[in-house]
Amino acid sequence: KLPLTVEEILNFGEGNRELFIKSSTYSIIPITVTEMGLTISWVFSSDPKSISFSVVYQESEDTPLDQCKVLIPMTRCNSHKETIRGQVKVRNSGIYTLIFDNTFSRFISKRVFYHLTVERPVIYDGSDFP
Numbered sequence: 001k002l003p004l005t006v007e008e009i010l011n012f013g014e015g016n017r018e019l020f021i022k023s024s025t026y027s028i029i030p031i032t033v034t035e036m037g038l039t040i041s042w043v044f045s046s047d048p049k050s051i052s053f054s055v056v057y058q059e060s061e062d063t064p065l066d067q068c069k070v071l072i073p074m075t076r077c078n079s080h081k082e083t084i085r086g087q088v089k090v091r092n093s094g095i096y097t098l099i100f101d102n103t104f105s106r107f108i109s110k111r112v113f114y115h116l117t118v119e120r121p122v123i124y125d126g127s128d129f130p
Contacts, residue, residue: 004029004030004031004032004116005031005032006031006032006033006034006035006038006118009031009040009116009117009118010118012115012116012117014115015115016113016114016115017113017114017115017116018111018112018113018114019100019111019112019114020109020110020111021051021100021102021109021110021111021112022102022109023102023105023106023107023108023109024102024103024105024106025102025103026099026100026101026102026103027099027100027102027112028097028098028099028100029097029098029100029114029116030058030095030096030097031095031096031097031098031116032094032095033090033093033094033095033096034093035090035093035120036090036091036092036093037089037090037120037121038089038090038118038119038120038121039087039088039089039090039118039119039121040087040088040090040096040116040117040118041085041086041087041116041117041118041119042084042085042086042087042098042114042115042116042117043083043084043085043114043115044079044083044084044100044112044113044114044115045079045080045082045083045084045112045113046077046079046080046100046110046111046112046113047080047110047111047113048080048108048110049080049105049108049110050076050077050078050079050080051076051077051079051080051100051101051102051110051112052074052075052076052077052099052100052101052102052103052104053072053074053075053077053079053084053098053099053100053101054070054072054073054074054075054098054099054101055070055071055072055086055088055096055097055098055099056068056069056070056071056096056097056099057069057071057092057094057095057096057097058094058095058097059092059094059095060094060095061095068097071088071096072086072088074099074101076104079112098114100112100114
C-alpha cells in the first residue's frame with residue numbers, strides 16, 4: 001500500500017510502474033485527492049494472464065471499507081492480451097483506490113505494468129478573445 005498524491009502522479013514521467021501480485025492476493029494503489037474536477041487516468045497490462053480490476057472511493061482513511069463507494073465494479077480484464085485504459089472524474093476530495101485483484105488465481109503470480117496520469121480541467125477565461 002503506497003498512497004500517492006496528485007503531485008506524485010504528475011511527476012511520474014512517461015515510464016511504466018510495475019506491481020508484482022502473488023497468487024491469491026491483491027494489490028492496491030490509493031490516490032489521495034484534494035481538488036475537484038481532476039481526471040485520473042490509467043493504462044495497464046498484465047503478465048502472464050488476466051487480472052481483475054476495480055476502483056473505489058473513500059471519503060477519508062477512517063471510512064470503513066464496506067462503506068466505500070464502488071466507482072468501477074471488480075471486472076476480470078484480459079489485460080495480458082490488450083492494454084486496458086480507463087479514467088475516473090474526481091467529484092469529491094478523498095481517496096480513490098485502484099485495486100488489482102489476483103485472488104482468483106491459486107498458483108500464478110502476475111506482474112502488472114501500469115501508468116497513471118492526472119489532468120486538471122481546462123478553464124476557459126476568455127483572455128484570448130479579441
